Amino acid sequence: MSKKRTIDSFFASETTAKKKLKTEDVIDENTPCSTHNTYPFPIPELPPSLSQELSSWPAVPGRAINDQPDLDLLYFEPFIPAYAAKPLFHFLRSQLPFYRVEYKINRGGTETQIRTPRFTTVFGLDATSTFSATGTILDAKTNKPVPPGTYTRYPPRPIPKCLDDLRHSTEAATGHAFNFCLVNYYASGADSISFHSDDERFLGPEPVIASFSLGARRDFYMKHKPFPPASGGPETKQVKLPLGSGDMVLMRGGTQANWLHSIPKRTGRNERDGGRINITFRRAMVKGGTDNYYNYNVGNGPVYRWDGEAGEMRVWKKPSV
Ligand SMILES: O=C(O)CCC(=O)C(=O)O
Numbered sequence: 001m002s003k004k005r006t007i008d009s010f011f012a013s014e015t016t017a018k019k020k021l022k023t024e025d026v027i028d029e030n031t032p033c034s035t036h037n038t039y040p041f042p043i044p045e046l047p048p049s050l051s052q053e054l055s056s057w058p059a060v061p062g063r064a065i066n067d068q069p070d071l072d073l074l075y076f077e078p079f080i081p082a083y084a085a086k087p088l089f090h091f092l093r094s095q096l097p098f099y100r101v102e103y104k105i106n107r108g109g110t111e112t113q114i115r116t117p118r119f120t121t122v123f124g125l126d127a128t129s130t131f132s133a134t135g136t137i138l139d140a141k142t143n144k145p146v147p148p149g150t151y152t153r154y155p156p157r158p159i160p161k162c163l164d165d166l167r168h169s170t171e172a173a174t175g176h177a178f179n180f181c182l183v184n185y186y187a188s189g190a191d192s193i194s195f196h197s198d199d200e201r202f203l204g205p206e207p208v209i210a211s212f213s214l215g216a217r218r219d220f221y222m223k224h225k226p227f228p229p230a231s232g233g234p235e236t237k238q239v240k241l242p243l244g245s246g247d248m249v250l251m252r253g254g255t256q257a258n259w260l261h262s263i264p265k266r267t268g269r270n271e272r273d274g275g276r277i278n279i280t281f282r283r284a285m286v287k288g289g290t291d292n293y294y295n296y297n298v299g300n301g302p303v304y305r306w307d308g309e310a311g312e313m314r315v316w317k318k319p320s321v
């Protein structure tokens with residue numbers, strides 16, 4: 001097989017998208033890549049036509065949604081304009097390593113095996129440490145290498161430049177700093193995330209989370225956590241945001257402490273509408289956050305990579321040299 005992969009191969013049957021792409025969008029052996037000993041394969045940098053655009057986003061100002069108790073959202077509809085959201089979706093789907101994480105939970109004394117109903121991947125490091133220019137881990141306070149054994153369970157991965165560019169744009173637009181990037185890929189309507197809140201202690205009180213959508217439109221539901229019985233809590237309504245490609249929802253204030261969110265499965269006619277990528281930027285304060293995020297978003301299973309010809313994620317094997 002030729003070493004040269006063009007961005008055309010990401011598009012399979014999408015001939016209209018092909019026409020809009022420029023010749024400089026070719027990804028080949030000359031494309032600069034982010035590399036690290038924890039990456040299964042080098043991750044290319046964004047084509048110049050995309051990276052040059054990032055500093056001019058968001059495409060529209062955010063709209064506050066805060067008309068219900070404890071709810072504090074800023075909705076950019078979109079943050080990434082359509083002409084950039086489409087190539088960015090195809091770029092990230094084909095260039096990132098993904099996982100289908102399995103783990104055990106204890107439900108009422110019974111051990112249950114959970115298979116995460118979507119593809120996931122994560123990059124980043126909590127605020128107690130930083131990556132040096134060469135990719136080693138330094139103590140954030142002393143700037144000295146962390147003692148051996150500090151992050152043994154899952155070696156942390158630096159955010160590759162293609163996602164770090166988007167992180168910088170998000171930080172500039174929101175005024176908030178992030179050190180983690182989580183990516184979900186929902187291959188079809190059968191993939192989902194059930195109601196939960198990202199209120200982990202390692203994110204600190206009132207965490208700010210920036211959540212991007214790329215690809216197929218999917219409904220994002222939010223509902224208030226139950227009020228204690230007989231507390232006479234206020235009336236709240238479920239929120240439904242039909243998130244489109246390029247949209248970003250900034251969740252802040254008391255949102256995580258008080259509200260749950262989900263992307264439910266889709267069935268029937270809409271199940272095969274196409275894949276969707278979700279990217280969240282977050283800020284973890286302590287080492288426990290690093291362990292948790294790698295455990296649930298990378299794990300110990302096989303690497304999956306998008307196969308443009310097959311049109312689906314396939315288990316990726318290191319090529320033999
Ligand atoms: O896909 C989405 O929009 C939500 C993802 C999410 O809630 C999460 O990863 O915690």
Ligand SMILES: [Fe+2]
Nearest residue numbers: 196197198261
């Ligand atoms: Fe979430």
